[in-house]
Amino acid sequence: MLLRGCVQVYTGDGKGKTTAAVGLSVRAVGAGLRVFFAQFIKTRESSEFAALASLGGHFCLRRFGRGFIRGTPSQDDIMAAQAGLLEAKGAMLSNSYDIVVLDEINVAVSLGLLLSEEIVQLIKDRPECVELILTGRGAPEDIIAAADLVTELREIKHYYHKGIKAREGIEY
Amino acid sequence: MLLRGCVQVYTGDGKGKTTAAVGLSVRAVGAGLRVFFAQFIKTRESSEFAALASLGGHFCLRRFGRGFIRGTPSQDDIMAAQAGLLEAKGAMLSNSYDIVVLDEINVAVSLGLLLSEEIVQLIKDRPECVELILTGRGAPEDIIAAADLVTELREIKHYYHKGIKAREGIEY
Numbered sequence: 463m464l465l466r467g468c469v470q471v472y473t474g475d476g477k478g479k480t481t482a483a484v485g486l487s488v489r490a491v492g493a494g495l496r497v498f499f500a501q502f503i504k505t506r507e508s509s510e511f512a513a514l515a516s517l518g519g520h521f522c523l524r525r526f527g528r529g530f531i532r533g534t535p536s537q538d539d540i541m542a543a544q545a546g547l548l549e550a551k552g553a554m555l556s557n558s559y560d561i562v563v564l565d566e567i568n569v570a571v572s573l574g575l576l577l578s579e580e581i582v583q584l585i586k587d588r589p590e591c592v593e594l595i596l597t598g599r600g601a602p603e604d605i606i607a608a609a610d611l612v613t614e615l616r617e618i619k620h621y622y623h624k625g626i627k628a629r630e631g632i633e634y
Numbered sequence: 635m636l637l638r639g640c641v642q643v644y645t646g647d648g649k650g651k652t653t654a655a656v657g658l659s660v661r662a663v664g665a666g667l668r669v670f671f672a673q674f675i676k677t678r679e680s681s682e683f684a685a686l687a688s689l690g691g692h693f694c695l696r697r698f699g700r701g702f703i704r705g706t707p708s709q710d711d712i713m714a715a716q717a718g719l720l721e722a723k724g725a726m727l728s729n730s731y732d733i734v735v736l737d738e739i740n741v742a743v744s745l746g747l748l749l750s751e752e753i754v755q756l757i758k759d760r761p762e763c764v765e766l767i768l769t770g771r772g773a774p775e776d777i778i779a780a781a782d783l784v785t786e787l788r789e790i791k792h793y794y795h796k797g798i799k800a801r802e803g804i805e806y
Contacts, residue, residue: 464801468793472650476785477642478657482650485657485682486804492685493803510657513664517685560803593804610798612790613648619784621640626782629636631665631732632658632765 464495464560467593468610469585473568473601476615483563483595484510487521490593495560496520498553500546502575503527503566503598508634522559524549527566535573543575551584554592561593568598568605578602585609636667636732639765640782641757645740645773648787655735655767656682659693662765667732668692670725672718674747675699675738675770680806694731696721699738707745715747723756726764733765740770740777750774757781 470486472479487497491514499514499522514521526546531539554562570576581596585608588594596605606612628634642658644651659669663686671686671694686693698718703711726734742748753768757780760766768777778784800806 477783478644478654478785481657482654484660485653488656488660488685489682490803493681495803509665510661513660513689610793611649613650614788614790616786616788618786619781621782631662631667
C-alpha cells in the first residue's frame with residue numbers, strides 16, 4: 463500500500479508516454495501494488511497488456527475509447543469517455559487500487575470528449591493513498607497546475623520521418 | 635523477430651527514462667521478442683525486474699554498475715562498465731536477442747566510464763534485426779546523431795522538490 467500518493471503527468475509530442483505508464487505499472491505490480499489502467503482513445507491490441515495481466519498480480523485494464531477519432535467526436539465517443547471517467551473515479555475511490563492510470567486522458571480533453579475541469583475535480587477527489595498517472599500530449603494548464611510531477615517528452619528525432627511503420631513488440 | 639531494428643535514445647532530466655525502457659521491454663516480451671537489459675550505474679534492487687523475469691518470456695537482466703558514483707570513478711568502476719559494454723555487444727551480436735537496452739549508458743559516458751565513440755561504434759556494429767535502446771540524461775551529440783529516435787524527457791515539475799522521497803513500487 464502507498465502511504466502517500468502523487469499525481470504524475472506525462473505529456474509532450476515525444477514517444478514514450480504510455481510506455482512510461484506501462485513501465486510504472488510493471489514496477490508497481492512487481493512491488494505488490496494494485497493497478498487500474500484505463501485507456502482512453504486507443505483501442506488497438508497492444509502486446510504489453512497480456513504480459514501485464516499474466517504477472518499474477520493485481521492489474522486491471524479497461525478500454526473506453528472507440529479508436530482514433532477523426533473530425534468531430536460523435537455522441538457515442540463522448541459517452542464512452544464519460545463512462546470511462548466515471549469508472550476510473552470509482553476505481554480510485556474503491557480502496558481496491560493503489561495506482562490509477564488515465565492513459566491518453568489529455569487527448570480526450572483536447573478532442574472535447576471530457577472537460578479539463580472534470581479531470582481537475584478527479585485530482586481533487588483523489589484519496590491520499592492513491593497514485594494517479596495521466597498521459598497524453600497537450601496536457602491543459604489546469605491539469606499541469608494540479609499535478610505534483612510533470613514530465614514533457616519532446617521529440618528530438620523520430621524514425622517515422624524515415625518511413626518506418628509501427629512494429630509489433632516495439633510500438634504496440 | 636524484428637525485421638528492422640532501430641536505435642532509440644531516452645534522455646533529459648525528467649522522470650521516466652528507465653521506466654520507458656521497462657515499458658518497452660514488457661511490450662516486447664509480451665510480443666515474443668527477446669530482451670537483454672543491461673544496467674550501467676544503478677544497482678538498487680528495483681521491483682520491475684522480478685516481475686519482468688517472471689513473465690516467462692526471454693528477458694535477461696545484467697547489472698554492471700557499482701552503485702552511484704561520487705567524485706572521480708575508480709579503476710574498478712571503469713572496468714565494470716567496460717565489461718558491461720563488452721557483454722552487451724556480445725548479446726547484440728549473438729542472434730539471441732531482438733532488443734538490447736543500455737540503461738543509463740549516457741551517464742556512464744558523462745562520468746568518463748565509457749567513451750561516446752565506443753557507443754557510436756556499437757551502434758554502427760548493430761545487426762539490422764536488433765533494436766537498441768539507450769537511456770540516461772546528458773546524451774552526447776554523437777550518440778544523438780547516430781540514433782534513429784531521440785526523446786528528451788524534460789522535468790516541468792517534480793515532487794522531490796516537495797520533499798517526497800523515492801517510494802517502493804513507484805520510483806524503484
